[in-house]
Amino acid sequence: MKNSLIKRAIGKAITHNIGLSILLVFAICGVVVTSLIPPQILKYIVDHNLVPHKSEKLLTLAASYTVILLLIGIFDFVKEAVLTILGQKITKEIKVEMMEKLERINAMFFSSNSSGVVVSRFTNDVDAINSLFTSGIIGMMVDCLKLIGIVISIWIFSSRIGMVTLLLIPAIYGITREFQKRMLKAQIENRILIGKVNNHISESLKNILMIKSYSKESYMEENYKRYLLDNYKTVEKVNFYDSIYSPIIQCTRAVVIALIVVLSSKQLNFLGISLGMVAATIELISNLFAPIENLGMELQNIQQAISGIKRVNDFYNEAEDDYKEQDLKAEDMISNREDVQLSFNNISFQYEEGADILHNINLNLKPNEKVTFVGRTGVGKTTLFKLIMGLLKPTKGSITINGVDVYNIPNSEKRKIFGYVDQSFHVIKGTVADQISLQDGSITREQAEKALDFVGLKDYVESLEYGMDTIVNSDNLFSQGQKQLLAIARAIVTNPPILLLDEVTANLDSITEEKIVSVLKKASHSHTILSISHRLSSMIASDTVVILEHGRIKNAGSPEVLLESDDWYRSHIALEKLTWS
């Protein structure tokens, strides 16, 4: 399960681009092999030309040295180019996979994670992962292969230096690893803080009117500064490791070179190698350090990417909704609109262990029944709606429509079954028509127009410059009430048999409310309507009123019956009428 998202994305990208992948392997091998040749040529020149002072073949050797460099360049170019392409394809695959995950993720995820944070998973983290493929991982692989090649080359000169080199590698690896660990820790800290910094911006923009009207710009700025400062401190820590790593490696290299020279001095002659070999060994040792140092240079990218991978995988491992029965069709479930049986079968629900929001709710609705749920705020009415639409899974029990568990209904069918109107209207990117259709291709323009007409917004929309094609980019194009009407249009455009109205009239004045109610009434003979209201007087004429208290049904019945039997209900009705109406 771990890493599966990244692995899958890479796997997909590779199998879809098999030619490119083979080319990449070829280029990498080319780079590794060719880059071993120049020191050999150099050694040859020193031993055969420079030391014995002979100039024969010197020009040819110089030319072949240049040609080999040319070859290295070409292989390198191909490697980089292919990596860029593959890296971008992998990035795309990761994002696609993440979007698919988002589709399956449990609805509770969204109440505990802000949009800003989730967006940064999709952008910052994935970008960090991308740098892993363009420079990090493959770079590291190439470097490792180079290391092996260099050790073999040195071994051929002298098995003793070869042995020294072999001992050196684990030592350097140890240092690198230690740095890696510390850096990763600081990086992860840093990522969290960056998330805070970024979230503060989106939060400030969301609440800008409030901030301005209270003149709290400087307060918000102070908070922002605090986040920035925390972030600054962790970056400073990362910088320390980042800056010191490479100098340490360079010093080690100097010590090793000095050692080799001393060992091959005439007096000791411990290694028994020629001057050309010493020169070549120095170059090879330098080359040996170059990959390791690169590894350190890329450490930052790699670290960032690793924390990115961790977070993306955490996201990928978030709880998912259970499997939906994809072949379940709304038409099959509800063959006759007149015959919709909605049942709550002893459901309980809790967000957290031990704190039931809803407790043993039992309810059977008759077809086309109008039910209103009332109760203090926070008794779980909205949660109940989410359960009805199958967004959340009851901790216990089930909700069924004509015997089918709503939780099993695929999301694509829900719009044909439920029309949901929220407490507030969510503007999406796009035109007025898009607000209603949500860019659903199966909804025709006529349907959208009809829905607009239905809620009485047709004239207003026609008065706009581009009518239904006006782009909604300002919050002020529609008034609060008009937005609520749009929300209703959005819900009814598919003519679903069940309407869920969550405080739908809270923001409407009585005349419009009257109109909505009468329109809903007109449609009501073919709709099951469930509404939430905390104002008893504002609800749409209902057959049944369900009073919720402490997550339980306290009482349920027709308004007339409740007026007789429920004190709370009676007193509230009286209060509303006598004092407040």
Added chain:
Amino acid sequence: MSKLKIEPMKHPDKIMNYWKKEKYVVACIVIFGVSFNSMIILGPIYQGKLIDSIAGGDNLTSVLILAATYVAIIGMVQLLRYFKRFYIRRFANSTSATMRLMIYNNIMNKSTSELDNENTGNLMTRAISDVDLCVEGMRKFTTEVFDTGVLMIAYLISMLTYDVRITVLSMIFVPVAMFIAEKLKSIIYKYSKDYRTKSSEVADITYDIIENSMLYRVTGMEVENKAKYKNELKDLQDKAIKANILENSMQPVYNVIAMLGINMVIYLGGTKVIHGGWTVGVFSTYVAMFTAVAVKASKAAKLFNSVQKSQVSWKRIKPYLTEYKTKDTSSNMNNNTTLTVKNLSFSYEKGRENIIEDISLEARKGEIIGVTGSIASGKSTLGVSLTGLYPYLGSIKIDGKELKDYSEYEKSQMISYLGHRPQLLSDTIYNNITLGSVQDISSVLEEVCFDTDMQAMPHGQNTLVGNSGIKLSGGQQARIALARALLNKSKIIILDDPFSAVDMKTEEKIIENIKNNYKDSLIILISHRLAIFNRINNIILLKNNKTADYGTHQELMKNSEIYATIYKLQCTEGGDSDEE
């Protein structure tokens, strides 16, 4: 370790000023950068000497001394290098923080109407990834001024001292590589711009999908959105490949071109050794230096590109880097509140149709003014216009002085405004109400009937409300926002439908509390429920034909047919039961 402070700066729109601002850090970079890069030539020189000491068969002691000197020099050079690297990173770090702060300050001090036209996703990409890219470019530039500029000069001088002819001949190809890189700049610039634009577009789409995820889920739109997103990603991918391929892959090519001169170095240098002009050590020193210069030159080409790329980002953030603004917090106000509105008209944008027209009213402290009207009649707009946050036509006078003549700060001190959305921050309850001022909030919490809710919260006033207050119920959120509006007992308190998520019993209590405790304030209560309107002083009834009726409840009942109708409707609402 560092003087930890993030402070605003002057003239943030000139990129040079970011270096000027960090005088101490930049001085360190210069000192360590110059000393490191000029000392680095000692490395290859001593390496050559070591080789010569073997070739010459020197005695062990001198070899040992030479080796020790070599190690000491490298140690010294690398220490300087560490400081250089560290200070350059610190420079980048504080520059990034300053830029973010300045952009934030700019955004926060934009007028409300300007912000209405901005796009959240765009602003976020700008502030986040563009600052990063830009600073990255600045860091690389600073690094390379020394690591390329100073270093190449140091190497060139020492190479020229070794042999002028070989140096001149072998260096011919280095400028060629740099020239080609320079030529490719404009292409990279164009592709990179396309890519950034697309990237911010995709970020917008991502934001939309995530922000409205629940909506898309219940409407089954996720599948269709995903397909669209996929297409957008494909486009983004192609643009990214175009932008990056030239930048990432060309470096080996530049490197090879710059290295072509090695042919000369080996042939001519080798010949010189054969004829006794150079030692093998000098030869190897020279080869090492040449290679270092060529590699640097090819990287310099890449540097041009990344500087170029960061210029794209710089251009995008530059409009947001304006002078640091602070609100003028001086104010003079008296205690006698009067509000006179004459012929007020209002529209959100110039040239757009007026939403309210020709409103007149008068009110003073201690009064509660009700504002009501049908849907889209402009109730909320009237509330917003009285905050003075947007330009208006006509006259709004507070204490005889025109509202637009008050400073923004004075307005905010005189007027408390509570809109539809609670606008809570992901902070504690206490901070959400006080917004940074140190005050006791227990009484105001009682006034909004939050004291009982509080008892169920183990952390009390320090309870975190979650993002947008998600951890609280709708009614709790509304009451926290109300407490915030009430806290300072402003002269004018505008409440736009504060009770829509609050149940009636609570609403009744809160209204009573406000009536009793805010006698020094003028309260404007916007609502479509006329329930309590018979007990308040004056009522404005906004009508759809943009006229308004103004008067007491009794007057309106008599004179306004609509008002009377609505009032009666609401009174008889709630079941035609027998109690009336």
